[in-house]
Amino acid sequence: MEHAISKRPAATAASTAPRHDIYAFVHKGMRAWMGDLLGRVGRTDPDDVAEIAATLDALSELLAFCRSHIAHENEFVHRAMEAxxxxxxxxxxxxxxxxxxxxxxxxxxxxxxxxxxxxxSAAALQRLYRQLARFVAENLEHMAVEESHNNLVLWETHSDDEIRGIEHALVASIPPAAMMGTLRWMLPWMNARERVTMLSGMRQGMPAEAFRAVVGMIRQHLSADEWRKLAGALRL
Ligand SMILES: [Fe+2]
Structure with a gap:
């Protein structure tokens, strides 16, 4: 008996070519950033005032990023979908x-x-930890919907060049200081090939000094092996 799979129409190159995923890299960074903060809140010493303050500062930075990320998605991605x-x-x-x-x-x-x-503070930290865990869980589910449903809408209604145009407009609206904070989580948490591709693109579009600052910043967050691969590929 002929196997059912052989009756499927042959996939064309166009239908199998990966489409541009506007969410992929920023979401990898967000998943890592949220996981890091959740662990950090969980292990914060309730008897160490300085450690509590440092944890709260780091969490404030994440939440500020989340707020601006929501605004960017509403303004650029959702607007394009709705149009x-x-x-x-x-x-x-x-x-x-x-x-x-x-x-x-x-x-x-x-x-x-x-x-x-x-x-x-132990009880308050426990409350914060549990509420942050819910927030992270909700965001993990939400990002999965964006990467499936929203991406499908974008792919059906926009060309890859148009999606890249939306992405460029979004990125251009981010002030340099905030961009550095975002790259700190995005670049270390993508894979080696993705990191080389993204940094090669960035190198073309930014002053050499700014590029060196980005590379110097992320080097601290890469393993020796990851850094060796990156430096080799970019001839740093
Ligand atoms: Fe979102």
Missing amino acids: RRPGSAEVTAADHVGHENAIRELEGIMTSVQFAAVGG
Whole structure:
């Protein structure tokens, strides 16, 4: 009996060529950043005021990034989806409203950690840890929807060049200092080949000094082996 799979039409090159994934790299960075903070809050010593302050600073930085990431996706990605397929961004736009509320709630708990009376910070840190875990879980689910449903909408309604155009407009709207913070998580947490591709592209479009600053910054977050591969590929 003929196997069912042989009856499938032969895949064409066009149907199998990977499409441009606007979410891939930033989401890899976000997953790593969120996981790092969740672990860090969990292990923060409730009896060490300086350690608590450093953890809260790091969490503030992540939450500020999350806020601006939501705004960028709303303004650039959702707008493009809605323009060509009205209603197609509704689910993830509603998620974003929920995330903004969750961020405010987390900031409230952070304040209670900061001002906890002696002996009370352990309970406040525990509350923060559990609420952050929920936030991270929700974001992991949300990013999966963006990478499946939203990407499909973008691929069906836009060419890859148009998607790259949306991405470039989004990236151009990010101030340099904030971009450095984002790259700190994006570049170390992509694979070696992706890192070389992204940095090669960046090298073409930025002053040599700024490029050196980015490379110097991420070097601290790469293993010796990762750095050797990157330096070899980019002839640094
Ligand atoms: Fe999102």
